Amino acid sequence: MRILLILLFLFISVQAKDYTKKAEVQRFITSLVNQYKMDRKYLLKLFSNVKEYHMPIRKYSVKKKNKNTHKKSKHGTWDKYSKFKINPSRVKQGVRFIKRHQKAFDDVEKQYGIPKEYIAAIIGVETVYGGNVGKYPVFDNLVKLSFEKNRRNKFFKNQLKKFLHLSKTQSFNPKNVKGSYAGAIGLVQFIPSNYEAYGVDYDKDGKITLQKAGDAIASVANYFKQNGWRRGEPVATRVKYEGNRFSRLKTGYKTTYNRANLKDITPYSEWNYKGKVRLLKLNKKHYDELWYGAKNFFVITRYNHSTYYAMSVYQLAQKIKAKL
Secondary structure, three states, X not given: OHHHHHHHXXXXXXXXXXXXXXXXXXXXXXXXXXXXXXXHHHHHHHHOOEEOOOOOHHHHOOOOOOOOOOOOOOOOHHHHHHHHHOOHHHHHHHHHHHHHOXXXXXXXXXXXXXXXXXXXXXXXXXXXXXXXXXXXXXXXXXXXXXXXXXXXXXXXXXXXXXXXXXXXXXOOOXXXXXXXXXXXXXXXXXXXXXXXXXXXXXXXXXXXXXOOHHHHHHHHHHHHHHOOOOOOOOOEEEEEOOOOOOOOOOOOOOOOEOHHHOOOOEEOOOOOOOOOEEEEEEEOOOOEEEEEEOHHHHHHHOOOOOHHHHHHHHHHHHHHHHHO
């Protein structure tokens, strides 16, 4: 009986839905025909057979005020976060990934000036070097996120439009592409708008294929370069401060300070960076770890707007570099 219920659930979760019955979808199709010269009959066929896969659309529902925001968070958030992002297995896989695609990494580092260990770390954090690129059908999920009520409809409609345009210019079937539930694609998990803006055809086959290592490696490098990576400059360094918990100054990648005004906060080792710094706090179980972040740290946050994310990329990159 239990098996039958599971099979019934799976059957229900992939029922097809005809979205062409929605007036806003018809308007959306017309915009694709006018803007990108796409074929209306082809689009009508796509939108009339959208699989209803079970997915967490509630993530994008209207935000409700959290009544518990006044409560202090438990310590150790960095310990938990870093445990899954930075570990010996992911470091070892990163070293193997670089060696397996050595030519692409060398070519890209020379052209864009982005150290290979940072490119590998992005791919390692995003998809475990291609081992987890996502299981959701990108087209079907973007349609659902675009036209079922949620607070980010406008964003997802733009991503759906970019995705369909890409399917035309890059000559692929949009129904065959799988990615994250929010439509991120390939080894580097680019959303469609980033795919279009930063994607690179490294192997010169006429297509940008982010499921292929060469194109993925070059695309990450291009993303960093266009967002202001400074060749030869550092990313971050750990600093000393008095006490076990730090709260007297604002921390995070958005706030910058002149080091001259932080005389009681000093790096553990020599750090000859002259620019403004960010104070980055990593909440550990027994104390706060404090770091200086340079301009290149901020560039990493353009990939994912999170101090913890960027720090995990930085630390994974450093561990990979040490093993190369």
